[in-house]
Amino acid sequence: MLPKLILTDIDGVWTDGGMYYNRTDDEWKKFNTYDSAGVLFAHACNISVGIITGENTEIVKRRADKLKVDYCFLGVKNKMQIVNQLISDLGISLSEVAYIGDDINDLAVLRSVGTSGVPSSAPFYMKSYGNITLSKKGGEGVFREFVEAILGEEKILSIIDNVVLANQ
DSSP, rough: OOEEEEEOOOTTTTSSSOOOOTTOOOOOOOHHHHHHHHHHHHHHHOOOOOOOOOOOOOOHHHHHHHTTEEEEEEEEEEEEHHHHHHHHHHHHGGEEEEEESSSSSGGGHHHSSSSEETTSSSOOGGGGSSEEEEEOOTTTHHHHHHHHHHHHHHHHHHHIIIIIGGGO
């Protein structure tokens, strides 16, 4: 059964975990364009996508808006609290949620949801908390890999035929 909601951390998942600053305190994040297809694939299957991140940066909000991510929570200290609020609002259970995260602030969610994934770049001890083993590192399209693993090859090929190619 497919999840009804896919949630994701940002730093270390959509990015390589690096934080770039200059002398004027500007901040940059590098996102991998492959992850945008993960959002497209999820939406094509009527699965909502949400971001829950501890960082509070406008950059993440801009990326979420561009990709039409359904939920975006910034500056979150207790991710499980947000997850519980979302499942209550949506009338779904934790077993209908998938989550990908890479570090200790993701542990509670990874341990609680029905489907969980951890990038290959995560610390070694985090890998035991993901029930989907991912080969990509954070910042290399691992969110897309996670969504593809959830949906499976047949569903992905169907989406490409019916959604992507039909709109070209």
